[in-house]
Amino acid sequence: EINAIEKDRKCTDILFLLIFIAFLVGMVAVASVGFEEGNSNMLFYGIDYHAKICGENHGAGLDFSNRPQLYYYDPTSALSQPTFSLSTLKSVCITGCPAAYVPYGDLMNIIGLAATSYQALVLTESYQMYINTSKYFYCDYYKYAKNESQLDLIDPSTGEALTDWSVQYFHLLSDELKTSSLTPGQGPCYPVYLIMEDFLNRCFPSIPPELQEWFSSSSPPPPGVTSGSSSSSSPLSYDDLKSWINALTDARSYLQDYVTDIYKAWAGILVCGVMGGMLLSLVWMVVLRYFAGCMAWTTVLLVNLLFIVITCLCAVKAGFIGSSAVGQTLEQEIVAGVTDTSEEDKKYFEIAMYLFIVLTGLIFLFTLLMIKRIKIAVACLKVASQAVGSMPSILFFPVVPFCFSLAVIAWFIVVSAALYSAGDLSEAEGGGYQLEWNDSLRYMMMYHLFGYLWCMQFIEGFGLMVIAGAVATFYWTRGDTSKMPFSPVLSSARRTLRYHLGSIAVGSFIVAVIQFVRLVLEYVDRKTKELQEGNPVLKFFMYCIKCCMWYLEKVMKFINRNAYILVAVKGTSYCSSALRAVKLILSNALRLAAVNTVGDALTWLGKVVVALGAGMLMFLLSDADIYTDPESKWYLSSPLLPILLSMLIAFFIASIFFQVYEMA
Numbered sequence: 001e002i003n004a005i006e007k008d009r010k011c012t013d014i015l016f017l018l019i020f021i022a023f024l025v026g027m028v029a030v031a032s033v034g035f036e037e038g039n040s041n042m043l044f045y046g047i048d049y050h051a052k053i054c055g056e057n058h059g060a061g062l063d064f065s066n067r068p069q070l071y072y073y074d075p076t077s078a079l080s081q082p083t084f085s086l087s088t089l090k091s092v093c094i095t096g097c098p099a100a101y102v103p104y105g106d107l108m109n110i111i112g113l114a115a116t117s118y119q120a121l122v123l124t125e126s127y128q129m130y131i132n133t134s135k136y137f138y139c140d141y142y143k144y145a146k147n148e149s150q151l152d153l154i155d156p157s158t159g160e161a162l163t164d165w166s167v168q169y170f171h172l173l174s175d176e177l178k179t180s181s182l183t184p185g186q187g188p189c190y191p192v193y194l195i196m197e198d199f200l201n202r203c204f205p206s207i208p209p210e211l212q213e214w215f216s217s218s219s220p221p222p223p224g225v226t227s228g229s230s231s232s233s234s235p236l237s238y239d240d241l242k243s244w245i246n247a248l249t250d251a252r253s254y255l256q257d258y259v260t261d262i263y264k265a266w267a268g269i270l271v272c273g274v275m276g277g278m279l280l281s282l283v284w285m286v287v288l289r290y291f292a293g294c295m296a297w298t299t300v301l302l303v304n305l306l307f308i309v310i311t312c313l314c315a316v317k318a319g320f321i322g323s324s325a326v327g328q329t330l331e332q333e334i335v336a337g338v339t340d341t342s343e344e345d346k347k348y349f350e351i352a353m354y355l356f357i358v359l360t361g362l363i364f365l366f367t368l369l370m371i372k373r374i375k376i377a378v379a380c381l382k383v384a385s386q387a388v389g390s391m392p393s394i395l396f397f398p399v400v401p402f403c404f405s406l407a408v409i410a411w412f413i414v415v416s417a418a419l420y421s422a423g424d425l426s427e428a429e430g431g432g433y434q435l436e437w438n439d440s441l442r443y444m445m446m447y448h449l450f451g452y453l454w455c456m457q458f459i460e461g462f463g464l465m466v467i468a469g470a471v472a473t474f475y476w477t478r479g480d481t482s483k484m485p486f487s488p489v490l491s492s493a494r495r496t497l498r499y500h501l502g503s504i505a506v507g508s509f510i511v512a513v514i515q516f517v518r519l520v521l522e523y524v525d526r527k528t529k530e531l532q533e534g535n536p537v538l539k540f541f542m543y544c545i546k547c548c549m550w551y552l553e554k555v556m557k558f559i560n561r562n563a564y565i566l567v568a569v570k571g572t573s574y575c576s577s578a579l580r581a582v583k584l585i586l587s588n589a590l591r592l593a594a595v596n597t598v599g600d601a602l603t604w605l606g607k608v609v610v611a612l613g614a615g616m617l618m619f620l621l622s623d624a625d626i627y628t629d630p631e632s633k634w635y636l637s638s639p640l641l642p643i644l645l646s647m648l649i650a651f652f653i654a655s656i657f658f659q660v661y662e663m664a
Helices: 014-037 040-044 075-080 104-116 118-123 125-131 142-148 175-182 209-216 238-264 266-318 325-334 343-369 371-390 399-421 439-476 488-499 501-527 529-533 536-570 574-587 589-622 640-663
Strands: 057-059 069-074 090-094 137-139 189-191 195-199 202-206 424-427 433-436
Touching: 014 399, 014 439, 014 501, 040 399, 069 075, 069 137, 090 137, 175 189, 238 266, 238 640, 266 343, 266 371, 266 589, 266 640, 343 371, 371 439, 371 589, 371 640, 399 439, 439 488, 439 501, 439 536, 439 640, 488 501, 488 536, 501 529, 501 536, 501 574, 529 536, 536 574, 574 589, 589 640
Parallel strands: 069 202
Antiparallel strands: 069 090, 137 189, 195 202, 424 433
């Protein structure tokens, strides 16, 4: 009866629930510190080369409130960096992204003439047009440039010295410095090479059409500009720039086409990916309910046949099968078109043959030993299908923990950004900026990270326990829907919320600790890469520890899953449920292996089938006239990305549906 799973139920692991609640309060306190001490301008606006935040009034006569955009005025500075970083690229804060730029043809002609004949250069129309205005050039702040380039400039409009934070004073430079500025990377001012577009208050380049045409053709470099690779004397060569521009242009073109295709095919993606994924998932569950036995035995047979075929192929390539009629048939029918095997390769195929003989024998023996247990697994799959079919609402329950997970992820990102911006901003020694955090902020970040891991595991555990309780209702009533409550899912959720949140807190805490240790190990691994390269023993030791922690997490999640089932069914505490779960796992290891192997294989196959089915539907739909007619506004340049996106969405939906099935 239904009362069998509710007998003597009481609150479990209350102390740990209180600890979890206190930890959540601490997370709120950490977030408040981040929001109070953090600087949102650091996130919304850029930080320039001299560690000044754009769009902010710094006081003491330095007001960048009307300069929200960050502009990287010397992109060639990236070529001198051992590792690329935006924080060390030369940049300034400006009022708006540059609207004017020096056309590439003019720029190359000027550079070419400057390298051959300065007298001829000053007479050209291009040179005269660009040297008398500053709109095509941006410079470092005058405060820093005047010391570096020994400048002493007067503002003609005021008759006084140029202000420290001016960035457009190219027209005030001497002819020598103007000519120097025309050469990429020389300075003190730098030409705007490309069209600039504002993205998140950062100015990013957009390749102009004439530059795309120039580099896509086989045009030779202008006079005085040599081709070839870059060198110390010429950091940016014509060939390097040409290949970089072509790659950037192609990538941008492909990206625009793909994004446009997704926008045009959104209705098809919705129908095939979302609706098709849901429908195909339901169909696969119905198929499992009535044909689970046939599918399971077919899968087992195919696995055995696959190993036999691979063993035979290795024997053929190793030369052990060849003269017989069977060998000739294998060579003609199975390995037709494969080139003859060399003597050296035959040795490797011989080793592979012996290996697969052993594996094939083990698989065959394992199949013989597991026949009875596979029958049990098939029966479990059929009953699980019946349980899910008796309460269709359970299929949509995973959406609830999924939404909570999204909320936790959003909270984690927002608070992490606030804590990040609470660091001390300063100018780095070699140029650029750096952020430093005191010990308190570092500990808060670690606390916040662990809280995120704990909350995510708590939400996952809640979903598993609710599903386990609902399915247990079906099992304990032996499938008699008249004895089941009106909504088994809501009843299970109510029991979980009222009695067992503490048990979920314990299980989720253990997994979160393991995950946190894995992250610490990953951090240590990255920091000791150079040391490990010179010490293979240390590298092997680190690899072993990481593998052990990964395996420990998988084992702990498996124990948690079974412990949550016992908590939902028996109402016992987490520790006693986990111990009992371990005993049940060890005493029924072969049965569990058969059920999990067959069940996981069929559910994984179902996810693949659902994804492929959705992709096939989108493929057929993309062949319709509305998507293939060049005159149609919904014309697709390529159906590839809509098909892949439909498959991805369908696979995700199938994973949500089959999560319930796996638990059942």
